[in-house]
Amino acid sequence: MQNKLRMPSKETILAKIKTNRPNLWPLPDVPIFETSVTDKKKLFIQILERGGSKVHCIDDSSQIHQVITTHFPENNRMVSTLPLLEGMEGITTLHPDFYEGTEVAIIEGLIGVAENGALWVTENELGKVRVLPFIAQHLVMVISAKNIVGTMHEAYKILGLPTTEGFGVFIAGPSKTADIEQSLVIGAQGARSLLVIVTP
Amino acid sequence: MMPHAQKAAIFNKDEARTDWHDASLWMVRKKRDFAVSEIPEWEFLREFASDIKMHTLSKLDDYLESFEKAAIQNGAIVHWAADAKEHNDIVLSILNKHQAKKMVKSKSMLTEECHLNEFLEHHNIEVIDSDLGERIIQMLNEPPSHIVLPAIHLKKEEIGELFHRELHTEKGATDPQYLTEAARHHLREKFHTAQVALTGVNFGIAETGEIVVCTNEGNADMGVHLTPVQIHSMGIEKLIPRRSDLAVFTRLLARSATGQPVTVFTSHHRNPKPAGEMHIILVDNGRTEQLGKPDFRSSLKCIRCGACMNTCPIYRRSGGHSYETTIPGPIGSILTPGIDLKKHGQLPFASTLCGSCTDVCPVKIDIHTQLYKWRQIVSEAGLPEGGNKTMMSIMGSGLASPSFFHRLGNIGRKLLRLFPGKERFLSFTVWTKDRDLPKAPVESFREWYAKQTKDAQ
Amino acid sequence: MDQFYPQAAIATYKLLLKLGCDVAYPEGQTCCGQPLANAGNEAASKGSYLHFVTMFEKYDYIVAPSGSCVYHVRHHFDTLEQTEAVKKVRAKTLDLTEFLLDVLQISSLPAKYPHKVGLHQSCHGLRGLHLGTSSELVNKPVASKLHELLSMVEGLTLVELDRKDECCGFGGTFSVKEPDISVKMGKDRIRDHFSKGAEVITAGDMSCLMHLEGIISRQNIPIKVIHIAEILNTYEI
Numbered sequence: 015m016q017n018k019l020r021m022p023s024k025e026t027i028l029a030k031i032k033t034n035r036p037n038l039w040p041l042p043d044v045p046i047f048e049t050s051v052t053d054k055k056k057l058f059i060q061i062l063e064r065g066g067s068k069v070h071c072i073d074d075s076s077q078i079h080q081v082i083t084t085h086f087p088e089n090n091r092m093v094s095t096l097p098l099l100e101g102m103e104g105i106t107t108l109h110p111d112f113y114e115g116t117e118v119a120i121i122e123g124l125i126g127v128a129e130n131g132a133l134w135v136t137e138n139e140l141g142k143v144r145v146l147p148f149i150a151q152h153l154v155m156v157i158s159a160k161n162i163v164g165t166m167h168e169a170y171k172i173l174g175l176p177t178t179e180g181f182g183v184f185i186a187g188p189s190k191t192a193d194i195e196q197s198l199v200i201g202a203q204g205a206r207s208l209l210v211i212v213t214p
Numbered sequence: 215m216m217p218h219a220q221k222a223a224i225f226n227k228d229e230a231r232t233d234w235h236d237a238s239l240w241m242v243r244k245k246r247d248f249a250v251s252e253i254p255e256w257e258f259l260r261e262f263a264s265d266i267k268m269h270t271l272s273k274l275d276d277y278l279e280s281f282e283k284a285a286i287q288n289g290a291i292v293h294w295a296a297d298a299k300e301h302n303d304i305v306l307s308i309l310n311k312h313q314a315k316k317m318v319k320s321k322s323m324l325t326e327e328c329h330l331n332e333f334l335e336h337h338n339i340e341v342i343d344s345d346l347g348e349r350i351i352q353m354l355n356e357p358p359s360h361i362v363l364p365a366i367h368l369k370k371e372e373i374g375e376l377f378h379r380e381l382h383t384e385k386g387a388t389d390p391q392y393l394t395e396a397a398r399h400h401l402r403e404k405f406h407t408a409q410v411a412l413t414g415v416n417f418g419i420a421e422t423g424e425i426v427v428c429t430n431e432g433n434a435d436m437g438v439h440l441t442p443v444q445i446h447s448m449g450i451e452k453l454i455p456r457r458s459d460l461a462v463f464t465r466l467l468a469r470s471a472t473g474q475p476v477t478v479f480t481s482h483h484r485n486p487k488p489a490g491e492m493h494i495i496l497v498d499n500g501r502t503e504q505l506g507k508p509d510f511r512s513s514l515k516c517i518r519c520g521a522c523m524n525t526c527p528i529y530r531r532s533g534g535h536s537y538e539t540t541i542p543g544p545i546g547s548i549l550t551p552g553i554d555l556k557k558h559g560q561l562p563f564a565s566t567l568c569g570s571c572t573d574v575c576p577v578k579i580d581i582h583t584q585l586y587k588w589r590q591i592v593s594e595a596g597l598p599e600g601g602n603k604t605m606m607s608i609m610g611s612g613l614a615s616p617s618f619f620h621r622l623g624n625i626g627r628k629l630l631r632l633f634p635g636k637e638r639f640l641s642f643t644v645w646t647k648d649r650d651l652p653k654a655p656v657e658s659f660r661e662w663y664a665k666q667t668k669d670a671q
Numbered sequence: 672m673d674q675f676y677p678q679a680a681i682a683t684y685k686l687l688l689k690l691g692c693d694v695a696y697p698e699g700q701t702c703c704g705q706p707l708a709n710a711g712n713e714a715a716s717k718g719s720y721l722h723f724v725t726m727f728e729k730y731d732y733i734v735a736p737s738g739s740c741v742y743h744v745r746h747h748f749d750t751l752e753q754t755e756a757v758k759k760v761r762a763k764t765l766d767l768t769e770f771l772l773d774v775l776q777i778s779s780l781p782a783k784y785p786h787k788v789g790l791h792q793s794c795h796g797l798r799g800l801h802l803g804t805s806s807e808l809v810n811k812p813v814a815s816k817l818h819e820l821l822s823m824v825e826g827l828t829l830v831e832l833d834r835k836d837e838c839c840g841f842g843g844t845f846s847v848k849e850p851d852i853s854v855k856m857g858k859d860r861i862r863d864h865f866s867k868g869a870e871v872i873t874a875g876d877m878s879c880l881m882h883l884e885g886i887i888s889r890q891n892i893p894i895k896v897i898h899i900a901e902i903l904n905t906y907e908i
Contacts, residue, residue, distance in 0.1 A: 024282075024294040027450070027498045031275040034506030039268040041455060044462055047255050061475060108488065110440050111406060129252075129465075130475035144487060145439035148432045148479075166461040166476075175457060176422055180288070180485035184464075187478050189432040193347035193363065194390035195370045196238050202346060202394060203401055204432025204479070216848060223851040232855065240834070250809040257810065525807065527838050531852050564849060566842025566856075567709065569798035573807035586709065593711030599848070600711040610707055610715030614722045619701040623674040630675075644847040648854040649885030652675040659677035663684070663696050 046171055049164030054128040055212065058162050062131035065187040066200045067208040071159075075213050082120060082154060085209055090117035095141045096156060105141030113143060119150035123157040123185075123210075127169050132186040133157055133210065134169060136179035144181045148189075153205035155185065158213050216560040216599055221536035222528075236530040238366060243524040245473025246574065252475070253465065262462050264578040267515035270420075270453055271505060277420040277453050278496065284423030288485040290492040298328035301497050305330060305412065305445060308493055309339055312443055314409035320427070320434035321345040322414025323361050323518055324447050324497060327540045342404045344433035346397050353380050359534030361541055362471050362520035367533050401433065411437035415448035416517070417463060418494075420455050424484045425494060428467060428477040435481055445493040446483065451501050451514040463517060466576035470519040504552050509587045513548045515577040522571035522581060528564055537561060544571035548584040555595060562588035563599045620660065630654035672737070676877050679898035683736040683767055686904040690775055697726045703735075705743040710844045713750060720751055728756040732774060733764040736900045738796025738875045741766045746799065767900055768802055768816040768875055778823075781906045785826030788902070789869030790817055791860065791883070792836045793876035802875065806836050817875055817899055824902060830867040834860075841882035857886045864894065871895045873902055 021029075051057045059069045070081050079099055086092070093116045094102040102120065106112075113119075121140060123133030133155050140146045147153050163169050169184075176182070189204030200206065215223070226232050250256050270277055282292045295301035301324075309317060317334065319325065319341055331341045331352070343352040347364035351357065353376055358364030365373070374388040383396045413434045417426040425446045427434045438444045454463065460480075468474040486492035505511050523529045523543035534542035539550045539558060547561035562585040571581040593600030600606075612618040631654040645651065672680050687694045703723055704716030723744065727733045735741050744764040751757050771777050792815065796802040803815030821827055840846070840856025847853075861883055864872050872894060874880050880896040887894055 022294070023296040023300060023498075026296055027294055027496070027502060028275045028278065030498070030502035031278070031450075031505060034502055034511075035274055036268070036272050036505075036508070036511060039265065039272040041269040042262050042265045044262050044266075044458065047259075047461075050254070065474070065478075114402075114406065127476075132476050132480070142488075145436070148435045148439065166464050167458070170458045170461045173457070176424065176482070176484055180483075180487075182482045182484075183435070184476065184480040185478065186476050186480075189430065189478055191346045191394060191431050192472070193345075193350065193365050194373055194393055195368075196241065196363075196366070197370070197390040199390050199394040201398070202431035202433070203344065203398060203405075203436050219849045219851070222849060226851045226855055229855075236859075247806070247809050254810055257808070527840070527856050528849070528852055531855050563711075563845070566794065566838050566840060566845045566853075568794035568838035568842070570794075570805070570807055570836075570838070573798060573805050589709070589711035590713050594714075601844075603712075606707060606710070606712040606715045610704075610712065610718050613702045613704060613707065613716070614718030616699040616701055616722075627674045644850050645885070647850060648889060649857075649882070650888035652881050652884065654675065655677055657677065659673045659680040659696075660698060662677055662681060664698070 044167070046167045047165050048168060049129055051128065051164065054162050054164050055159045058126050058128040058131060059212070061128065062187065062210055065131055066190065067131065067187045067210055069210045069212060071212045073214060078156060078211055081211055082118070086118050086152065091115055092118040092120065093146065093150065094120040095139060095146070096120055096122055105143055108142055110143060110145040110149070113146055113149050116146070116150040118152045118154060119146050120154040120156070121147060123155045124161065125169050125172055126157045126162040127166055127184070128162055129165050130186055132184040134173065134182060134184050136182040138179050147183070147185060148204040150205055152207045152209070153185070153188070154209045154211065156211045156213060160214070216563065217538065218532065218536050218560055218564040222532035225532050225536060232531055235367060235533060239524045239530045242363070242472060246470055246521055246524065249469035249473040249475060253469070259462055259466055260576055260578050263466055263576055264515060266454060266459050266462065267577055268512065270455055271451070271511060271514055274450065274453065274505070277455060278450060281418055281420040281423055281453055284421065285494055288423045290423065290485065290494050293493065293495045295495055295497045295499070297499050301328045301447065301495055301499065302330050302333040304495050306334065306337055306339070308443065308445060309334070309410055312409060314443065316340045316342070316408045317410045317412060318342045318344045318404055318408040318437040318441070319411070320413045320429065320437055321348055322412070322447055323541060324414055324449050325412070326358065327499065328497070342401070342408065344401055344404065344437055346394065346431060349397060349401065350376065357535070357540070359542070360520060360523055361518055367535065405436045405440050408437065408441050410443045410445065411441040412445040412447060413438060415446050415452050416467070417460060418448050418453045419457050419460070420453050422457055422484065424457070424482050426460060427481045427483065428464070428479065430478045432479055435479060438483070439487070442487070442490040443493070444483070444486070444490065445495065447495045447497060449501060450496050450498055467517055467519055470521040470574065470576040500553050504549070507552065510548060510552060510584055512579055513545065513584060515579055516545055516549070517577060519576055521574040521576065525570045525574045527568065527570070528566070537564070544581045544585070545579070548581060548588060551588050551592070555592065556597065559588070559592040559595070559597045560599045562592065623658065627654045627658065672877050676881070676898065679736055679877055679900050682898065682900040682904040683734070686900060687734065689908050690777065695730070700726045703740040703743050705740060706843050708743065708747055713747070717751070720748055724751070724756050724760045727760050727764070731763065732770060733760065734767055734770045735764065736767040736875065736898060737877060738766045738793050738800055738802060739878060742795040742799035766796060766800055766802060766875060768820055769800065771820060772816050780820070780823045780903055782824040782903050783826055784824045784902045784905050786870045787828045787830055787868050788821065789830050789832060789864035789867065789872045790821065791839060791872050791874040791879055792817065793874050793879045794838050796875050797836055820899065820903060821873070824905070827902070830864065830869045832863050832867060834863055839879040839882055841878050846882060853882070854886060857883050861887060861892060861894065865892060869894060871897050873897050873899050875899050
C-alpha cells in the first residue's frame with residue numbers, strides 16, 4: 015500500500031512564509047481623513063452625476079413613490095425592499111432567478127460617501143436577495159442626507175465589523191464598461207441606470 | 215535581438231496603430247492624474263498603503279491563519295494551493311463534487327497565471343469569462359494584453375467582426391453601445407445557466423474573513439449570486455489586516471487604475487448564501503519564494519491596478535503581448551524573473567529606467583530600482599541580455615583606466631571624423647539603422663582644457 | 672561629452688569660472704560607471720567607481736553637467752565600502768543646475784538666448800535627483816531647477832509641451848537593445864517639441880540630446896539640440 019506522506023499545502027506554505035518573511039514592519043495608525051468640502055451632500059450629488067447617475071432630492075419620504083413613477087412611468091415590474099410602496103412587489107422568495115425580468119429595483123442605502131458617490135447596502139436591505147441590485151434593469155437607491163459622509167475612512171468607521179450580514183456592497187453608479195476602445199458604455203452586465211433619491 | 219524587442223519591432227511596423235495604442239493608454243494615465251488631483255492627501259495614502267502591505271507581509275503567516283479561522287467561522291470552506299496545478303485541481307474537484315459542467319468566471323489575473331481555463335476545458339468544463347474585455351479575448355483565444363483593460367489592443371472594428379461571427383450581431387456594426395448590449399444578453403443567459411461562479415479577490419480581510427471584489431460591470435456579482443457554489447481564488451499577498459484598511463485601498467485602486475473615484479461595485483462577500491457553498495482558495499505559486507528576496511519582496515505589495523503599464527512609454531509602444539507573461543509591463547518585469555529567470559530575464563532590460571512607474575504606483579513599489587537590480591542578477595547568471603561577462607569585465611577595467619579610456623575615446627572620435635554617421639553604409643548597425651551618429655568635433659574637451667592650462671602658464 | 676560634445680563641457684567650465692568658482696578638471700578622470708552598471712554589470716564598474724572617488728575626493732564640490740551621472744554616483748555608489756572619501760564624494764557630487772541654485776544660489780544671469788526653446792526633462796535628473804516635480808506627483812508643488820534657470824535668460828521663450836516629462840527613449844543600452852521603441856520614443860518627443868514651435872531642444876543630459884539629435888539629423892527635422900550649460904553661458908563678463 016502506497017502511503018504518500020505529503021505535508022498538506024497549508025503547512026508547507028506557512029512554513030515557507032515563516033522562513034522567508036521580513037522582520038516585523040509596524041502597522042500604521044491610519045487617521046480618519048475627512049473631506050475639506052463643507053457641503054458633503056452637494057459633492058455627493060456632483061460625483062454621482064459625473065459618473066452617470068441621476069439624483070433627485072426630496073423634502074419628505076412621502077414623495078418617493080411620486081419620484082419613482084415620474085422616472086419610470088411605464089407600469090413595469092418593480093421590486094422594492096422599502097416599506098410603504100404600493101404597486102410594487104416585495105421580496106417573496108429567495109430564489110435569485112425569480113428576479114430576472116425586474117425592471118426597477120428600489121432599495122435603501124445605509125451610508126453615502128461624498129468623495130466617490132458610493133452607497134452602502136447589505137443583504138439585510140435586499141431582503142436577503144443578494145442579486146437584486148445587479149439583476150434589475152434599473153436601480154433606485156434611497157438615502158438620507160444625514161447619512162452622507164465625506165470619505166471612505168468615515169464610512170468604514172461607521173460600518174465597523176460585520177455582525178450578521180453575510181454580504182454588503184458599495185454601489186457608486188450604473189454598471190459600466192469601457193472595454194471596447196475605451197468608449198464608455200453605461201449599462202454593462204448590471205443595472206443600466208442608477209437613480210439616487212436623497213431624503214432629508 | 216531579445217524576444218520583447220522582436221515583438222516590439224513588429225508592433226511598431228504599424229506606426230499609426232502604435233500611436234493609437236499609445237494615445238489610448240496615455241489618456242488613462244491623464245485620467246488618473248485628474249483623479250489624484252482631487253485627493254490632497256494622496257501621497258499620505260500611498261505611504262499608508264505601502265506600510266500596511268509591508269506589515270502584512272512581515273506577518274503573513276499569522277494573518278493567513280486569522281483569515282482562515284474567521285472565514286471558516288463564517289461558513290466558508292478554505293483551501294490552500296501551493297502551486298498552479300494544485301489550484302486548478304481544487305477548482306476541478308469542487309466542480310466535480312457538484313457535477314457542474316459550466317462555470318462563469320469574473321476577472322482574475324491569478325487564474326490566468328494558473329492557466330485555469332485551458333485546464334478546465336481539457337476536462338470538458340465550459341468556462342465563460344464574464345468581464346466584457348475578458349470575454350472578447352476568450353472568444354479570440356488570446357491572452358489579455360493589460361491586467362485591467364484586457365482588450366485595449368483591439369479596435370472596435372475587430373470586436374464588431376468577432377461579435378458578428380460569435381454573437382450574430384450585424385455585419386459591420388462597431389458602435390460600442392450596440393456591441394455591449396449584445397454581450398449583455400449573451401452573458402445573462404450564461405449567468406442563469408452556470409452551476410458554479412468563480413471570482414478573483416482584490417482584498418482579503420484577515421480580521422473578518424471577508425473577500426472583497428471590485429468591478430465596474432457587475433459581472434462578478436451576477437455570477438456569484440445566481441449560482442449556489444461560489445469560488446474565490448486569492449493570491450496570498452492580497453490579504454490586508456483590518457476592514458478599515460479598505461478605506462485606504464479603495465481610495466487608491468480605481469483612481470490609479472482608470473481615474474474613477476471608485477469602482478462601481480465594491481462587494482464584500484463573507485458567507486455562503488442559504489443552501490450554497492463559498493470556497494476560498496489561498497494560492498502561493500511562487501509568492502513565498504518572492505517573499506524571501508529582500509530586494510524584490512516589496513513587489514508583493516502590488517494591488518494589480520495597472521497604473522505602471524499606463525504610464526510606461528515602452529508598454530504603450532509595444533503592447534502587453536510583447537512581454538509574453540500573464541502580468542506584463544513594469545510590475546510584470548519584476549515579478550516574473552523570479553519565476554523563470556531564463557525566460558523572463560530579458561524583461562528588466564525592456565525599460566529605460568525612467569522611473570515613471572515608481573511614481574504612479576499606489577503602494578510605492580520601487581519598480582525601477584528593482585528592474586536595475588534584476589539586471590545585475592541576470593548578468594551574474596550569464597544570460598545573454600546581461601552581456602558577455604568577460605567582455606564586460608574587460609570594459610570595466612578599461613573604463614577605470616585613464617589611459618585606456620582616453621585612447622579609446624580618441625580613436626572613436628577620429629574614426630567618426632573619417633566615417634561620419636550619415637554614411638548609409640553604416641546603417642547596418644543597430645544605432646545607425648534609424649539614427650545618425652554624433653558629429654565628431656576636432657578636439658576633445660580634454661585637449662581644449664590642456665591648451666587652456668598651458669596658455670595660462 | 673569629452674569626445675563628442677566638448678562644447679557643453681566647455682560652457683560648463685566657463686560658466687563656473689564666470690560665477691567666481693575655482694574650477695579644476697582632473698584630467699585622469701574616466702567614467703562614473705553608469706553605462707556598464709545599468710547594463711547589469713555593476714561588479715565590472717567597481718573599478719570606475721573607485722577611480723572616480725580617487726580623482727575627486729579632494730574637491731569641495733564635484734559638478735557634472737549630467738543628471739544621470741550624478742544620480743549614479745549619489746545612489747549606486749552605495750555598493751562601495753562607505754569610507755569617508757566615498758561618503759564625501761557621494762554627498763558633494765551635484766548636477767550643474769543643483770550647484771547653481773542650491774550652492775551658488777544665483778537668482779539671475781545676464782545670459783541672452785532669444786529663441787523658442789523646448790525643455791526636455793531628463794528622467795534621472797527629474798525623478799532621480801528631483802531637479803523638478805515629475806508630472807506623476809500631481810499634488811506636489813510644481814518646481815523645476817532647469818525651468819528656473821532658463822527663466823533667467825533674456826529673450827528665451829519656453830514652449831508648452833503635451834507631455835512634459837516623457838522619456839526620450841535613450842536609456843543607455845536600451846537604445847540598442849530595443850532600437851525600434853527607442854527611436855519611436857525619440858521621434859514622439861521631437862514631434863511634441865517641433866509641433867509647439869521649438870527651434871531648439873535643451874536638457875541637462877547630453878545622452879538624451881545625442882539620441883534626439885541622431886533622429887533629427889537622420890530625418891532632417893529643422894530643430895537643434897543644445898545642452899542647458901551652453902544656453903546659460905551666453906554672456907561674457
